[in-house]
Amino acid sequence: MPSVPHTLPWGHAIVDPMTPARYRVESIRSELTGVFTLGLSPLDEPCGIGFAPGQFNMLYQFGVGEVPISVSGDPDRPEQLLHTIRAVGSVTNALQRLSPGGMLGVRGPFGTSWPTTPAEGADLVILAGGIGLAPLRPLIYRVLANRSRYGAVCIFYGARTPDDILYRNELEQWRGRFDMTVEVTVDRAGPDWMGRVGVVTKLLSAKGFSPPDTIACLCGPEIMMRYAVQALHEQGVGERQIYVSLERNMKCAVGLCGHCQFGASFVCKDGPVFRFDAIAERFNIREI
Amino acid sequence: MATIEGLDRMLAGHPFFEDMSERARGLIAGCAANRVFHRGEHLLREGDPADVFYLLRHGSVAIELHAPGRSALVLETLRDGEVIGWSWLVPPYRTQFDARAIGLVRALSINGKCLRDKCAEDSSLGYEFLSRFARLLAERLTATRLQLLDLYGHPSDYAARPAERPLEAPTSPAKPGPSGP
Amino acid sequence: MSTTLSISIHELHALLDALVDQGYQPLGPRIERGAIVYDTITSADDLPVGYQDEQAGGHYRLVQADPASPESKSLFRYVVGPHSWKRFLFPPRQQLWQAHWTEAGFTLEPEVQDPARYAFFGVRACELAAIAIQDRVFVRGDFADSGYRSRREPALVVAVNCTRPAGNCFCASMQTGPRVQAGFDLCLTELLDDNGHRFLVEVGSERGRTLMRPVSRTPATPQELEHGREALEEAACNMGRQMPPDAAGILRRNQEHPRWLEVADRCLSCANCTMVCPTCFCSTVEDFTTLDGSEAGRRRQWDSCFTLDFSYVYGGPVRRATAARYRQWISHKLAHWHDQFGTSGCTGCGRCITWCPVGIDITEEVAAIRYSEGAAWVGGGV
Numbered sequence: 001m002p003s004v005p006h007t008l009p010w011g012h013a014i015v016d017p018m019t020p021a022r023y024r025v026e027s028i029r030s031e032l033t034g035v036f037t038l039g040l041s042p043l044d045e046p047c048g049i050g051f052a053p054g055q056f057n058m059l060y061q062f063g064v065g066e067v068p069i070s071v072s073g074d075p076d077r078p079e080q081l082l083h084t085i086r087a088v089g090s091v092t093n094a095l096q097r098l099s100p101g102g103m104l105g106v107r108g109p110f111g112t113s114w115p116t117t118p119a120e121g122a123d124l125v126i127l128a129g130g131i132g133l134a135p136l137r138p139l140i141y142r143v144l145a146n147r148s149r150y151g152a153v154c155i156f157y158g159a160r161t162p163d164d165i166l167y168r169n170e171l172e173q174w175r176g177r178f179d180m181t182v183e184v185t186v187d188r189a190g191p192d193w194m195g196r197v198g199v200v201t202k203l204l205s206a207k208g209f210s211p212p213d214t215i216a217c218l219c220g221p222e223i224m225m226r227y228a229v230q231a232l233h234e235q236g237v238g239e240r241q242i243y244v245s246l247e248r249n250m251k252c253a254v255g256l257c258g259h260c261q262f263g264a265s266f267v268c269k270d271g272p273v274f275r276f277d278a279i280a281e282r283f284n285i286r287e288i
Numbered sequence: 289m290a291t292i293e294g295l296d297r298m299l300a301g302h303p304f305f306e307d308m309s310e311r312a313r314g315l316i317a318g319c320a321a322n323r324v325f326h327r328g329e330h331l332l333r334e335g336d337p338a339d340v341f342y343l344l345r346h347g348s349v350a351i352e353l354h355a356p357g358r359s360a361l362v363l364e365t366l367r368d369g370e371v372i373g374w375s376w377l378v379p380p381y382r383t384q385f386d387a388r389a390i391g392l393v394r395a396l397s398i399n400g401k402c403l404r405d406k407c408a409e410d411s412s413l414g415y416e417f418l419s420r421f422a423r424l425l426a427e428r429l430t431a432t433r434l435q436l437l438d439l440y441g442h443p444s445d446y447a448a449r450p451a452e453r454p455l456e457a458p459t460s461p462a463k464p465g466p467s468g469p
Numbered sequence: 470m471s472t473t474l475s476i477s478i479h480e481l482h483a484l485l486d487a488l489v490d491q492g493y494q495p496l497g498p499r500i501e502r503g504a505i506v507y508d509t510i511t512s513a514d515d516l517p518v519g520y521q522d523e524q525a526g527g528h529y530r531l532v533q534a535d536p537a538s539p540e541s542k543s544l545f546r547y548v549v550g551p552h553s554w555k556r557f558l559f560p561p562r563q564q565l566w567q568a569h570w571t572e573a574g575f576t577l578e579p580e581v582q583d584p585a586r587y588a589f590f591g592v593r594a595c596e597l598a599a600i601a602i603q604d605r606v607f608v609r610g611d612f613a614d615s616g617y618r619s620r621r622e623p624a625l626v627v628a629v630n631c632t633r634p635a636g637n638c639f640c641a642s643m644q645t646g647p648r649v650q651a652g653f654d655l656c657l658t659e660l661l662d663d664n665g666h667r668f669l670v671e672v673g674s675e676r677g678r679t680l681m682r683p684v685s686r687t688p689a690t691p692q693e694l695e696h697g698r699e700a701l702e703e704a705a706c707n708m709g710r711q712m713p714p715d716a717a718g719i720l721r722r723n724q725e726h727p728r729w730l731e732v733a734d735r736c737l738s739c740a741n742c743t744m745v746c747p748t749c750f751c752s753t754v755e756d757f758t759t760l761d762g763s764e765a766g767r768r769r770q771w772d773s774c775f776t777l778d779f780s781y782v783y784g785g786p787v788r789r790a791t792a793a794r795y796r797q798w799i800s801h802k803l804a805h806w807h808d809q810f811g812t813s814g815c816t817g818c819g820r821c822i823t824w825c826p827v828g829i830d831i832t833e834e835v836a837a838i839r840y841s842e843g844a845a846w847v848g849g850g851v
Contacts, residue, residue, distance in 0.1 A: 063758035063765040103574025130440030160440040187435040197365040199431040221439040248661035254612040258751035264805035
């Protein structure tokens with residue numbers, strides 16, 4: 001299967017990928033209503049797990065359960081493991097109630113990663129919707145740390161309302177740079193909002209990148225990604241130039257329990273990042 | 289109407305108008321005027337007869353709806369190069385939304401009423417305008433639908449239904465656990 | 470490897486006793502509630518004698534042979550029942566680890582594996598193929614399951630060649646049987662007629678050879694070998710069903726075929742097929758705590774892609790319609806398995822047909838799609 005295997009060997013700290021390693025909560029930061037970022041440090045091993053941008057960990061709350069959460073920190077600073085989480089169910093709500101000093105279990109990192117190396121020399125379009133910006137942030141950090149290796153860099157982000165813009169401070173900082181394009185839009189706003197209102201796919205016509213030379217990385221609700229892929233095609237960006245991050249039910253995260261299957265691919269192992277040509281046919285089949 | 293410097297060239301190069309017939313472009317140029325709007329001023333108001341449409345040259349315009357007791361709700365913002373206003377071509381020829389200048393706006397205002405009358409006489413001209421505006425409407429409809437879906441969601445939307453099971457794939461507890469450290 | 474041997478029924482008893490003496494835990498066919506199941510056997514006396522099975526879509530009966538006939542002495546004239554060897558190698562429920570609440574947080578201990586040395590007695594060709602398939606899933610994949618490996622490696626396999634296929638068998642068209650080819654320590658073929666009751670024994674490994682040492686035997690005679698060969702050939706020609714060729718291609722090309730809606734009208738999504746299938750490996754994990762919250766743990770247990778919860782993401786299941794879930798199961802088994810593990814996931818044992826309450830036949834479904842390839846959805850969508 002032509003998925004892009006950028007997996008690092010899973011952390012040396014974990015002998016058995018089915019048993020969580022213990023981590024301590026160093027910080028908990030409220031990002032938006034119902035969205036928070038946990039900063040973790042390892043307890044059982046002195047150094048942190050390395051991870052590649054786009055990978056995820058399974059976070060375990062004692063007695064409650066486990067959830068798959070993308071790593072959203074800096075891959076070049078693994079000693080500070082960051083996860084941005086939206087509280088929507090029993091486990092994530094329990095994680096939200098943790099405070100510094102608390103303990104949780106971590107298994108990982110799992111999955112494929114964003115194409116940081118194949119994209120060198122190309123223009124990069126990073127398109128995110130809602131909390132989809134979180135799995136893309138490690139990619140942005142990596143690119144900015146090696147800025148000269150990439151051509152034009154564009155970040156296009158869509159949120160629900162101005163109050164739901166994730167990592168707003170950082171987006172404003174990135175927007176202030178002279179070497180990248182950052183455009184943000186919201187689905188609706190009051191009259192105090194001086195920025196854009198409209199779908200995120202519209203931002204793609206704002207130019208800033210050369211379609212034949214572009215690699216696009218998309219993350220957000222699947223509907224958004226479907227339309228974004230279409231809009232990118234209309235601009236002249238082909239299937240082999242687009243990468244998407246998919247989400248399915250994950251339990252074991254190691255390709256053994258079968259839950260996350262998407263056609264012949266295990267999203268936990270052959271994904272979550274897929275190059276679009278590998279899944280284009282499946283993407284449009286309902287309930288596959 | 290006075291002709292505007294470089295207007296023909298501008299229309300010929302603009303993606304919306306570029307493959308229209310010269311005659312159509314000539315008519316538009318003949319009915320166009322440069323306008324400037326300051327922040328907060330309205331290019332279009334809901335309910336007015338729709339006799340004009342705009343080609344936005346510089347600035348941002350908010351398409352919005354007002355309602356008593358609440359601040360206006362912005363549905364979409366349009367920017368440089370975009371066309372504002374389709375009600376002039378579609379019955380009942382009444383503007384459907386407010387269009388407010390967010391900052392300083394320079395726009396080309398085009399006499400839709402005059403064009404509309406010309407289209408009624410000449411159906412091939414009518415077809416040219418209708419087909420372009422149909423495409424515009426389709427794009428706006430698709431975008432609106434996507435916005436309508438509220439794809440990014442909000443936690444309170446999920447928390448508001450206590451009878452439902454928690455919305456993440458359960459590694460469900462058989463019995464209740466401690467509430468945290 | 471070596472010459473085929475021949476032993477009597479008396480020596481077969483001695484073989485089983487040797488297994489026990491050498492410290493194996495023998496597991497083999499027994500009758501429970503009217504079906505052949507796999508359970509602990511202490512000697513050859515526990516084996517069912519003189520039974521044969523009638524299998525059809527949603528139908529299973531064990532019938533006893535006429536006491537006057539030679540078949541009344543047979544040990545292996547039935548094929549497979551609802552059990553498969555996966556219940557021992559990949560137990561239905563397994564504790565993964567345990568955690569204890571402490572002042573500072575919690576501690577975790579993985580479950581210590583202490584596997585018994587199993588001896589699987591009476592393994593059919595399709596079952597050997599199924600074990601090999603699960604080996605590829607659990608041991609040769611990217612992440613090996615250490616528990617599976619610890620049970621699999623010491624397990625001894627005494628295989629049996631099927632001389633009488635049942636109504637739902639199609640191992641011949643799946644190229645997994647009826648003849649046992651490889652992966653066994655010993656392989657038996659029952660020879661039963663008016664002249665006597667003997668067993669051919671092929672030795673497939675050093676362990677098998679060691680096991681046969683205390684058992685008295687003679688090399689098989691040419692007539693015995695001929696008898697065995699004929700029986701197997703006849704079995705291959707009398708298969709109840711067959712799988713159309715290129716099932717994988719047929720399914721890949723027809724993911725939106727109207728047949729999915731049709732089978733969904735019959736399918737109860739009861740998950741029986743996945744429970745009896747010897748290669749299905751889907752599992753779930755369950756986290757649990759004690760009432761006072763001081764201890765927690767995680768268990769792994771069998772799961773089925775037919776459950777509504779299986780594909781749950783927030784908002785709801787991805788595969789809501791029964792049609793989508795049936796399509797997932799059959800496409801995984803016959804098509805996607807090739808992409809994932811390099812072989813088909815199906816061994817042609819027919820259990821899914823026998824134990825389906827409405828008798829859905831996996832071979833018939835593939836044939837139906839094959840004969841109307843390219844047919845389009847009515848009204849679009851599942």
